[in-house]
Amino acid sequence: MVGGARAAARCDVLGRAPYSEFEHGLYRGYLTPAHHTTLDLVGAWMVEAGMHVDLDPAANLLGRYEGQNPGAPALVIGSHLDSVRDGGRYDGPLGVLLGIECVAALNDQQRRLPFAIEVYGFGDEEGSRFPAAMLTSRAVAGTLDGDLARIADADGVSLAAALASFKTDYDVVTASTPTRRLDLKTFEAARRSPGDIVGYLEAHIEQGPVLEAEGLALGIVTGIAAQLRYAVTLRGAAGHAGTSSMPLRRDALAGAAEMVLAVEQVARRDASDLVATVGKFEAAPGAANVIAGEVRFSIDIRAGEAARRDRAAKAIEEKLELLASQRGLVLDLALVHDLPASPCDAALMQLLESAMAEAGQPLRRLVSGAGHDAMVMSALCPAAMLFIRCKDGVSHNPAEHVEPGDADVALEVMLGFIERLNRKVLGESLADRT
């Protein structure tokens, strides 16, 4: 077996012990023993594909396939190796393994390009062990914030201690001499210079149902959605369910129900990539014979463009205020997150689109509602992202599934992308000479 189907099959191999902390089901946390064994195996696959393999100071696995000239800037292909608890096998590793397949295909043909290809297996994207997500791509992009020394896992093990006790079989590349030890002090030395990188490409399962519903294997991500998150508290009057007549009630739960539907309606009416969700909803006191006096709920709003998102948020805010006043309820609406959109690079998207067309794939652009390493890397270099259909839109779940045939098509498009990038770089260097 070769190509995309092999990449998918290798995800299945990584879905069990010793590559999972669980015997049944998958959990691969950052800097756990399962992470260690996974680095060994994936690193071996990288070597087999013709790459030189190191670990970077943030415990990212880094394979490099040299270009025609040693030290050339690299196209980086990457995704993450960690998983959530009881997660799926393809979320992350599939993108890493497809990167390895790209290199394997070039290596089979003994082809070297004017740029190197590097494959990153990021150590942490999910916040799989520490309460901070995308720690390791942020180290690469140089966008870490906060005090790393204060980060500790649920058992109280600090990031510093976890790094120090992680025995690696690879050289750890730092600015100074190589070592076989990880150290929080050098964590940020994982940072790369923009001049070293041509661009970033990530293939990832969609984690949503859109491609499947439209019968498409692939989609081109136009960007990571801009997101707003609200925490809402709605106060009415608690009362006895038997003794409070209907007209005299100030039922916070019924009021909140109207608000849930208002949120949904605003998003539906937009009929775009905009989504809005009430996912958390808690009624107090929460007894069958007591009218709820208080409800707390979340609102999550995302769209490809911040302007669209903000128009919807304004419409939702106005509607909620109206609904609260109609029922004599007290509304408290607190904005808790405001994340800007991260658009993908237009030039790289064009290369992907052209490769899609050549592979006979209908063109489908979509916004990613979830965050990915590509969003982080876009701060460092031009980034592009390819979504692969997943069964029933299910992810973060053992039932997560990708068809091997879809992985094959994804690989074909990624290779087409590399071919086009090659022509573009050659064209540009020709242009430079004239």
Place this chain on the structure above:
Amino acid sequence: MVGGARAAARCDVLGRAPYSEFEHGLYRGYLTPAHHTTLDLVGAWMVEAGMHVDLDPAANLLGRYEGQNPGAPALVIGSHLDSVRDGGRYDGPLGVLLGIECVAALNDQQRRLPFAIEVYGFGDEEGSRFPAAMLTSRAVAGTLDGDLARIADADGVSLAAALASFKTDYDVVTASTPTRRLDLKTFEAARRSPGDIVGYLEAHIEQGPVLEAEGLALGIVTGIAAQLRYAVTLRGAAGHAGTSSMPLRRDALAGAAEMVLAVEQVARRDASDLVATVGKFEAAPGAANVIAGEVRFSIDIRAGEAARRDRAAKAIEEKLELLASQRGLVLDLALVHDLPASPCDAALMQLLESAMAEAGQPLRRLVSGAGHDAMVMSALCPAAMLFIRCKDGVSHNPAEHVEPGDADVALEVMLGFIERLNRKVLGESLADRT
């Protein structure tokens, strides 16, 4: 101070230690030390009002004011002496103390009637200590079910042990010889014979906002509402809040929100005494970035007539099934309670109404949405019930409040009721003679 205002003031006295288990706030559980001190004080007030006082085998305080002939059947006036934790001062005791005031008024005039008056201070109505409500009025009515020997409080103290260790200063009246000890074996000897009782009258705070909203001091209870309780489970599909487009969602929370509003709308449209409430509502997994895959909620429906209640329940069931099918959700609707209505006695209600009219009180009939000892006693004898306005409809709360003036009016109506019952009994006995 005399009369209704004194009864209300005495409730305030009973609202503190040593009549409460708490120093600040009120908790008077069945067979607790606070219950014991309360029996001593309320019993003393009964004696002062001219009654003979005993404890019955269920630890109900029982004062008797003889009629013209010793051993005559009695009008029973009662309510409960126990409270919920952090409860209000009037819920229960006010009805007992108003009963004592009725007797005190007759005793002041040295009047004896063709029937005796008995005042019951029931030991347990709230389920204040053991996980079983109205234990002691059910003992009197002879409607206990289940195995009393298995009942224990949260600390594992059995009802049997609590009874055995309760030192009483009163004679405990059983069928055999009086004793000063309580015993689970004789608990059911609290049962009374219908022939001993003319009727049952209970005054109680409304525990709802209706009377206050209409500017009325009193209301006549037509019955305890018939009640249905459902446990509803609604299943959709969990999904990522960012990656699932609006048209493809099967959002259990949004579906449940529609159902909450449907329940409310059916009850509002009925524009009667019918009430319907969703008070418990739990969404899973309950995270801001995850579309809810499952929601569990309660539906509580009550109305004076079972037929009205059942029509509403049918309309709600049909609407919920329609809403579930429109959204592709799986609905599971389980009936968990079906309690029949307990109508008050028509003849006794007429006497109350006539007394209300004489007292210049507008006539307002209402259904009691909550259960009361009167509901239990109606299995034994004709029962009637008077509701007294409470501030803001608040009960089971330290803020519970009754205006002394309202208690005065309640006493006036209760005395008018006794007067009318007297005339009725005299008329009947005259009729017997002709």
